[in-house]
Amino acid sequence: MSNFWFYEGLRKGKKTEKFPLEEPAEKLLRPSLMTGEGETGCPTEAISDGKWDAGKCIFCRRCEPEFTPTGNQSIYSISGKEKLFRKSLYLYRLDSGSCGACNVELGTIFDPQYDANRLNIFMTNTPRHADAIVIMGIMTEGMKEALDMAYEAMPEPKLIISLGACAISGGILGNSPLERGKYNVEIAGCPPSPYTILEALAKSRGD
Secondary structure (H helix, E strand, O other): OOOHHHHHHHHOOOOOOOOOOOOOOOOOOOOOOEEEEOOOOOOOOOOOEEOOOOOOHHHOOOOOOEEEEEOOOOEEEEEOOHHHHHHOOOEEEEEEEEEOOOHHHHHHHOOOOOHHHOOOOOOOOOOOHHEOOOEEOOOOOOHHHEEEEEEEEHHHHEEEEEEOOOHOOOOOOOOOOOOOOOOOOOEOOOOOOOHHHHHHHHEEEEE
C-alpha cells in the first residue's frame, strides 16, 4: 500500500456506495430493526407489553435472545415531508447534550463511502441558511435557549429532525429536547448508522 493515498484513490477508482438506490454494501446488525416477543429488563423501557420501541432502544443487547436484530436499517419515522427540499437539503446540527457518537455518524455520511452531497444533502454552519435542524443528545439546561434561537432563525418551511435515542426519548441519560410528536423525523439508533440517516433524510423530502 502506497503512502500516497491520493494516487491510490485515483488508481482504484470510485468507491462510493449507491445506497439508497441499491442495497447497503454491508448489512449492519446493530442498530437495526429488532424482532421478537416477551418481556425483558430493558433499562430504557424500549420493550413494553411485548412490543419494541425503536426510539427508546440503545441496543444494549439485554433483550437478546428474546429479541434479535434483523439487519433492516429502516428504523426511522417521518410525520411530515417537504418536497421543496428535493433539489437540496441543508442541515444545521445542534448538539444539546450528547456523548458525541451521533455527531460522528452524521459527519460520516459526508465521507467518500456514502457521499451525501451526491444526493444534494449538505451541511451549513448557520441556522439562517438551514432547511432542517438536526438535534442530538438529551436536553441540558444551558442549551435550551440556543435551541429556541436556532429554530426561530431558520426560514420557513423547515424540518425538525431528532437523531438518536437521546434526542427522541432521552435514552438512559435524561430527557429529550422536545416531546415526541414535535419532530418531523425521528432517526433511531444509539447511534444511528449512516445507512439509516441517509435513507431517512432522503425520504423526508419525498424521495
